[in-house]
Structures are given as C-alpha cells and as structure tokens.
Amino acid sequence: MYDALQSFTESLPAFWQWAAIILISAIPFVESYGGALIGVLAGVPVVVAIAAAVVGNWISMVLVVLLFTxxxxxxxxxxxxxxxxxQKFKERFDKFGVAGVSLLGQTVLPSQITSxxxxxxxxSRSAVIFWQSISILLWGIAFGVLGMLGVNLLEGR
Known part of the structure; x- marks a missing residue:
C-alpha cells in the first residue's frame, strides 16, 4: 500500500502535489506537522512537503487571526x-503568554483555535501571527524530518 501511494503521488504533476499538501495542512488538527508527515509518506520530497505544509497551515491561521480581530x-x-x-485555557494563556501557547498549544489544540x-x-494580532508562524514552522520541520527518518527506516536505508 505504501508503494502504491508513492507511485500515485509520483504520477501527479508537482503542482498538484504541492496543492494537496497545502489544502490538507489548512485543516485543523492536521496542521503543518500532519501535512508534512503525510507528504513525506506519500513520496513528496521532504523540503517540498514541509514547505507546502507550513504554507497551508500558515494561511489558515492568518485568516482565523484576521477574522477574530x-x-x-x-x-x-x-x-x-x-x-x-x-477558563482553563485562558489561565494557561495568562501564565505562558502568546509565545508559550503558540509553541506548546499545538500539542492540545490546532493553531487556528489557539490563535x-x-x-x-x-x-496582539502581530504577536500571535509571529509566534504561531515560528510554531508552525518548527512543528512542520520536526514531523517532516521524523517522516523522512521513518521512510528511510522502512526502505532499509
């Protein structure tokens, strides 16, 4: 099944590979980490999977921030x-601030909800966008790399 998924992905034009990961990553609870992992497992190059996942998650987060503003x-x-x-979430926000909630919040809730x-x-809208951007990038890189290591392990490299 893994090989079939990679063969299917490779048969698609690069644009559709990017677009699919961008769209998947814009979905709450999938986020940049899930999108990067899915992209890597589907056979998209690691850098492309991470970049597309970050872009998709970032766009949806910024739209939510603008809406809530x-x-x-x-x-x-x-x-x-x-x-x-x-109230419990608000107490965490008061304790850890925008940076802490942005960096750690994705372990509990999607970036769109926390933002x-x-x-x-x-x-501050700009502080939320700044720290969520860093968080989205870090989580996307971490799971993209983990996905790459998993693929390498499966393929016996």
Missing part, C-alpha cells in the same frame, strides 16, 4: 463568563 473590534469589551474548559482564542482575549 474583526470580531473583537466589533464586539468591543463585552465580556461573557467562560466555560470551565475555556483565535488569543486574539479574542486581546493578544
């Missing part, structure tokens, strides 16, 4: 009580 601007300071789950929540709570 507009919502926050329209809503103003009308604060509603938070559910226990959201929207941070902007909704008043974090």
């Amino acid at each position: 507009k919502i926050r601007e329209r809503r103003g300071s009308d604060e509603k009580p938070l559910s226990p789950r959201r 929207g929540a941070m902007v909704g709570w008043g974090a």
Whole structure:
C-alpha cells in the first residue's frame, strides 16, 4: 500500500502535489506537522512537503487571526463568563503568554483555535501571527524530518 501511494503521488504533476499538501495542512488538527508527515509518506520530497505544509497551515491561521480581530473590534469589551474548559485555557494563556501557547498549544489544540482564542482575549494580532508562524514552522520541520527518518527506516536505508 505504501508503494502504491508513492507511485500515485509520483504520477501527479508537482503542482498538484504541492496543492494537496497545502489544502490538507489548512485543516485543523492536521496542521503543518500532519501535512508534512503525510507528504513525506506519500513520496513528496521532504523540503517540498514541509514547505507546502507550513504554507497551508500558515494561511489558515492568518485568516482565523484576521477574522477574530474583526470580531473583537466589533464586539468591543463585552465580556461573557467562560466555560470551565475555556477558563482553563485562558489561565494557561495568562501564565505562558502568546509565545508559550503558540509553541506548546499545538500539542492540545490546532493553531487556528489557539490563535483565535488569543486574539479574542486581546493578544496582539502581530504577536500571535509571529509566534504561531515560528510554531508552525518548527512543528512542520520536526514531523517532516521524523517522516523522512521513518521512510528511510522502512526502505532499509
């Protein structure tokens, strides 16, 4: 099955390989790490898989940040009580800040959700985009490399 997936991927033009990884990586819970891993396992070159995965995840995250910035601007300071789950996340945000939540948040929630929540709570849009960009890049590289090592192990290199 693994060989069939790689053969199918190789039969596609490079544009469609990139486009598929970009689209997959824009999906919450797949993110740059899942997209990079899927791309590498499908036979896309590691650098291409990581780059496409990062681009897809980054675009969707930025769109969410811009959307939540507009919502926050329209809503103003009308604060509603938070559910226990959201309160717990807000406490983590207050403790670790934008950088900590961005870098570690993907272990629990997608970057789109954490980005929207941070902007909704008043974090700087530029700070969220900056730290989420670093996080998306680091997670994409880490899982792309892990995928490459796994492929090499499967192929006996």
